Amino acid sequence: MIGTLSKFKSALRPIGHVNKILARNVSHFTYQPDEKSPNVDGERTKMNMFTAINNAMDIALATDDSTLLFGEDVAFGGVFRCSLNLKDKYGADRVFNTPLCEQGIAGFAIGVAATGAKAIAEIQFADYIFPAFDQIVNEAAKYRYRSGNMFDCGSLTIRAPFGAVGHGALYHSQSPEAYFAHTPGLKVIVPRGPIKAKGLLLAAINDKNPCIILEPKTLYRSAVEEVPVASYECELGKADVLMNGNDVTLIGWGTQVHVLREVAERAKNELKVKCELIDLVSILPWDRETVCNSVKKTGRVIIAHEAPLTNGFGAELAASIQEDCFLHLEAPIARVCGWDxxxxxxFEPFYLPDRLRCFEAIKKIVKY
Known part of the structure; x- marks a missing residue:
């Protein structure tokens, strides 16, 4: 811990000015809309990410009368407005507020899903999910297994805003994906923008396993795309290759994908290095085939995520890549992550794996 703190402090010394801190804070990433849209017929309309999520839940509620949506302040639209107007449209029996009790929200959601109804439970911030941890990992994840497949709570979807937002500090900025990735029986997914958010959420709601969808809260308003109005699903467990390259594989998810995209463009222009960018999308299960095929081609890989370095999900990726691709690697696997x-x-700007830290990692790995 002491060594980590000294590294953290050393990262602060070159800046030392509030204006520079603020400048870095607002320029953490630039959102780039998806170039490829789902193959869905019909109208498309401009949506930001919270509107796309609202649209997905609207479709789910309209499609199946058993679908329930609930959580803290959900009936009022939620703190990020994702459930806006849904109570008025579907009634207080189907869209409603819960007590401020995450363990109760998760327990009730498991019970709803166990009856065969569809439960969409919102945890107001992913940081608040820990009181519900026992219900999720010991009950929801194991329900099917412990009953010998006689019963399940597979119609359960838990939504939670997560990650850095610019001013959230220690109780509103955490990235807990690795905690749940350790739990067989769950699916954990992270969208990078409105198109993926809608398709992944609808896929999670219709999936027959308990799903946790972690929504990067800083993208709720900053991410805008032309989203199909009709219902569609994005495949769970499948990564997306967003940029093709032969020199370095870059792996991220959520907001970090947009940081890495900018870094890849800079590496191409300044270093003549062509990076292959992968959005992992699904943390559990994760797309080992796509990742390893890319690494075998490039021989170099950098994994970046906002969660702390130690035991972050990047560690699992690094171990698996080393296991499958050892003879193809031209340099040690690099991780650019939050500090421990x-x-x-x-000091949030210095904590994040921003463009500068990721670009330095590319420079270092190609010179190895």
Whole structure:
């Protein structure tokens, strides 16, 4: 811990000015819409990410009368407005507020799903999901297995805003995906924008396994795309190759994908290095085939995520890549992650794996 703190402090010394801190804070990433849209007929309309999520839940509620949506302040639209107007449209019996009790929300959701109804439970911030941890990993994840496949709570979807937002500090900025990735029986997914958010959420709602969808909260308003109005699903467990390259494989998910896209463009222009960018999309299960095929081609890989370095999901990726691709590697696998400290407030810009840190990792790995 002491060594980590000294590294963290050393990262602060070159800046030392509030204006520079603020400048880096607002320029953490630039959102780039998806170039490829789902193969869905019909109208498309401009949506930001929270509107796309709202649209997906609207479709789910309209399609199946058993679908329930609930959580803290959900009936009022939620703190991020994802459920706006849905109570008025579908009634207080199907869209409703719960007590401020995450364990109760998860337990009730498991019970709803166990009856065969579809439960969409919102945890107001992913940081608040830990009181519900026992219900999710010991009940929801094991329900099917412990009953010998006689019973399940597969119609359960848990939504939670997660990740850095610019001012969230230690209780509103955490990335807990690795905790749940350790649990067989769950599916864990992270969208990078409105198109994926709608398709992944609808796929999760219709999946017959308990799903956790972690929504990067900083993208709720900043991410805007032309989204199909009709219902569609994005495949769970499948990664997306967003940029093709032969020199370095870059792997991220959520907001970090947009950081890595900018870094890849800079590496191409300044270093003449062509990076292959992979959005992992699905944390559990994850797309081992797509990742390893890319690494076998490039021989170099950098994994970047906002969660702390130690035991972050990047460690699982690194171990698996080493296992499958060892003879193809031209350099050690690199990870660019959050520091092993609580998530800071004013020092958030120095905590994040931003464009500068990721670009330095590319420079280092191609020179190895």
């Amino acid at each position: 400290t609580p998530f800071p407030h004013v």
